[in-house]
Amino acid sequence: xxxxxxNVPALPPxxxxxxxxxxxxxxxxxxxxxxxxxVIMMLIDGPQRFNELKRKINGxxxxxxxxxxxxxxxxxxxxxxxxxxxxxxxxYELTDLGRGLAEPVQALGKWAFEHLPEIEGxxxxxxxxxxxx
Numbered sequence: 001x002x003x004x005x006x007n008v009p010a011l012p013p014x015x016x017x018x019x020x021x022x023x024x025x026x027x028x029x030x031x032x033x034x035x036x037x038x039v040i041m042m043l044i045d046g047p048q049r050f051n052e053l054k055r056k057i058n059g060x061x062x063x064x065x066x067x068x069x070x071x072x073x074x075x076x077x078x079x080x081x082x083x084x085x086x087x088x089x090x091x092y093e094l095t096d097l098g099r100g101l102a103e104p105v106q107a108l109g110k111w112a113f114e115h116l117p118e119i120e121g122x123x124x125x126x127x128x129x130x131x132x133x
Contacts, residue, residue, distance in 0.1 A: 035068040044102045047093035
């Protein structure tokens with residue numbers, strides 16, 4: 001059997017390939033991380049102290065909150081302000097860039113809450129079909 005089409009034109013280079021994809025993937029990894037989403041949602045209403053965030057985000061360890069806040073700060077989504085008090089007070093707040101991300105994060109959270117019963121039902125059905133309890 002011989003191939004019918006031997007003169008196939010080369011595709012033009014994709015603007016979404018190579019370095020751009022890796023760069024975008026790193027951003028999506030940050031903003032798609034569950035702890036980052038929770039931190040952003042908690043900071044929507046304004047600045048918060050570290051311990052306030054830790055209390056509000058159920059299940060996050062001190063170390064994970066520290067790493068998450070540092071990553072969000074590095075990406076320009078959160079600012080850290082140190083007040084010269086004794087003991088020092090540190091507030092975290094969304095930047096303009098972070099506030100821009102807050103809207104889609106809120107929409108995603110709203111969607112998740114609204115569809116949670118359907119998702120749980122689908123999981124239960126899937127697990128039953130695949131022998132998981």
